[in-house]
Amino acid sequence: MTKVIPPMDSTSTDIVADNISKLKELFPEAFTEGKVDFDALKEVLGEYVDGRDERYSFTWNGKSKARMIAQTPSTGTLRPCKEESVDWDSTQNLFIEGDNLEVLKLLQKSYHKKVKMIYIDPPYNTGKDFVYKDNFKDNIKNYKEITGQVDGEGRSLSNNPETSGRYHTDWLNMMYPRLKLARNLLRDDGVIFISIDDNEVTNLKNICDEIFGEENFIGTFVVNAAPNGRDYGHIAKNHEFCVFYSKNISECDTNLIPDATKTFKFEDEVSGFNIHPLYNSNEAFHKGNRPNLYYPFYLYTDRPIKEFEGDFYEIGLDKTFNSIEVYPPLSQKNSVQFVWRWGKQKSIENMNQEIMGYKTSSGEYRIVQKMRTDEKLVRSIISGKEYTSRRGTSEVESLLGGKYFSFPKPLALLKTFVISGMQNDSLMLDMFAGSSSSAEAVMRINAEDKGSRQFIMVQLPEALDGKSEASKVGYKTITDISKERIRRAAAKIQAENPGYDGDLGFKAFKLDSTNIKPWELDFDFTAQDLEDQISNIKTDRKEEDVLYEVLLKYGLDLTLPITEHSIDGHKVFNIGMGALMVCLSDKISLEVAEGIAKLKEELNPEIMRVVFKDAGFADDVVKTNALQILKQAGIEDVRSL
Structure with a gap:
């Protein structure tokens, strides 16, 4: 008998089956004959089940279908396009042309929990943006019809006018499944930045609270994108927003950003420095869950450090006759017992070199660290000429030689987010790539600090207006502009850094239907x-x-x-x-x-x-x-x- 070789699964990750498998592993008693027994599951969950008819929730027409679309596997594939790529054989970067919903489904297996940072600049839903409906049954066919690759049924690229009657609903139904799928790709220490304006910021915050969890909301940036103001009637708007979430706040890992205005009050033989308390002021870390970081220092009042101006003293971990015992303080808000940021071994290695005792002007004794960095936490208000929409437009115009793209994000803004949100060897995803500002930001920062960050750009090949300046010089779709921007930015970075040998390429792929033919013969076959x-x-x-x-x-x-x-x-x-x-x-x-x-x-x-x-x-x-x-x-x- 001929041995049959089992076939490969021809679809993307079945998210529902994966979730059921996880649920069965956690609560095997809630399954009967392979099916979920909801009554048994409720008994297992006990008081954590909310059975009230009226409870806080955020919903809209089509939410259930949007959730189902996110969980429906894709039968599509990504076809390599070497002729549009740069450094195909060596690059670690990807540019994917296609509907980001289907692309995100296809990436679920290969990039699950591999992305450190996501940045997206989705449609703001101003009435002129492209917002289209997903097709629950066959989104690959839907995608081809929308982008003109096959004959459709009157469907076309269009905006989402307020007169549609489903103005916010259509936008939510587009965003919800994409954010659900994107979250799966984030590492546990990952973060997501989402640019938006007044039109949908409230709805965006609501769906992000549901998808990422309210506890993982970090903050909202206010970006002064138009210092002179844009006339919207009754008000001249200067700002846009960017909401900032973590995948898991307890695992979240971010970085300080450069501070060009930083000055130092003190100086030693190493460098200038300021002082900062050694205790961790985050109430999430306390004596109860970090007992190894709660221990006493002893400040020796008879051993002042006279090298610097101020009341500095030597410290140690051993008690002496003239020593003062110093513990981390309690939080002022909730009286939570703070802990140190360093364990005992690190403190011993840096004792009286990078940490020392200090008497405050109010007479309190503290353990302080010498802070030598010229960096700072990213600020929630981002302002300056380098962060304006006009700067972003001029950057693309200078690179491409014409006004081919409206309101691209400026490099300074993207660089700020990349530095804050990524490690120097991690992966960034932008699934609304636009002109690929984020890709250029990643390449530029790599050139500056010799990092090896990688990017995945995803962009719908939205057709350009045949009368536009971009169309007149040969660009047919937004993806044409997006890829050319990366190529030219890479060439410019290389010219500015002749000896640089970092990754300035990308592998191009295009979304398409599966390469495998289905068995489709009928009784009239030839x-x-x-x-x-x-x-x-x-x-x-x-x-x-x-x-x-x-x-x-x-x-x-x-x-x-x-x-x-x-x-x-x-x-x-x-x-x-x-x-x-x-x-x-x-x-x-x-x-x-x-x-x-x-x-x-x-x-x-x-x-x-x-x-x-x-x-x-x-x-x-x-x-x-x-x-x-x-x-x-x-x-x-x-x-x-």
């Missing part, structure tokens, strides 16, 4: 129809198209190194140094299986997975024996397309 079904790969697709669909379905990074091997005249793709081997040839021989087995021995990956075309073997006997050869080599995970 011999040619049957012949066409022998190969289940669509005729207009290349091997590389199929290869990257395999990577997505296996949850592998799209920037993993890929090498090619020729085994008995057949091309074998090696992804991630042997993590995955893919052969899409026809008439595969036993020598191919033997060659893959040999590669496993040479590369010695922790686990090797192999994918073939289902009809790719010379015959069923070869298929059966090939599977046996791979199994003997310790390769158990073999799949077919």
Whole structure:
């Protein structure tokens, strides 16, 4: 009997099935014959169940459908586009052209909890923005109709006028599933910045409180985007907003930003410094949950430090006759017992060098740290010429040579968020990329501090007005402008930094329907129809198209190194140094299986997975024996397309 190779799953992550699996792991007693028993689940959850008919909630027409859309797997894929890319073989950056809802679904396996920071500048819903309805049944077809890739049924790119009767509803239904999916990609220490204006800031805050949790709200930035004011009738608006959330506030990790105005009051042999209390003033960290950070210092009043002007004293962890015991103070608001920011070992290593005792003007004794950094916490009010919309417009105009994009975000604003929200080797996602200001910001900061931050840009190929200046010089869609901006910005950065060898490229991909043909014969099929079904790969697709669909379905990074091997005249793709081997040839021989087995021995990956075309073997006997050869080599995970 011919052994059947199990097929690969042809859809993206099934979020509902994944959630059910997690729920079953936590509460197995709430399941009966594989189904959720809600009465049993309520009993398990006890007092945490809110059964009231009237309770605080935020809802709108279509919210349930929006939630379902977020949970519906995608049958699409991302097709590589090498000719539009820069440094394809080496770059770790991605530019993806397509509907961000479907793209986010496709990224769920490969980039789950890998993104450190998300920045988005979505439609503000001013009545002129593009806000379209998602199609619950077939969003890939919907996407192609909207972007003019196939004939539609009268659907077109349009704005969302207030006269529609569903003005806020349509915007919420667009944003909700995208934010739900985006959250899955954030690391536990990740953050998200969302630019917005008055039109939807309240609704945005409400859906973010639900999706990210009220406790993870960090703050709202007020950006002076138009210092001279824009006339909206009765008021000249100067500002826009940016809401700031963490994935998990207890894990949240952010950075200080440069402070050009910083001056230092003191100086030692190392550098200038100011002083700052050593205790942690965040009530979330206290004696109850950080007992190792609660211990006494002893300030030696008979050992003043006279090197600096002020009442400074030597300190230690040992009590002496003339010492004063110093603990962290209580919080003034709730009398929470604060703790130190440093543990004992770090304090010992820096005693009387970076930390010392200090007597305040009110006579209190404190343990203080020398703060040498010329940095500060990011401020909630962001103002200055470099942060204006006019600056953003001039930056793109200077780079591209014309006014081809309206109101792009200025680099200074994006750089502020990138520095604050990212580590120097982490990943940033912008799913409303626009002109790709955020991509240029990442590349510029990398060039400045020699970091290795990466980005994923996602942008809908929205058609440009045929009468626009951009259209007249050859740009057809917003994605054309977006990609060209990255290319030119990269060239400029390289010219400004001749010796720089950082990543200034991107891999371009385009959203499309799956490469795999469904079995679609009916009773009237012809011999040619049957012949066409022998190969289940669509005729207009290349091997590389199929290869990257395999990577997505296996949850592998799209920037993993890929090498090619020729085994008995057949091309074998090696992804991630042997993590995955893919052969899409026809008439595969036993020598191919033997060659893959040999590669496993040479590369010695922790686990090797192999994918073939289902009809790719010379015959069923070869298929059966090939599977046996791979199994003997310790390769158990073999799949077919």
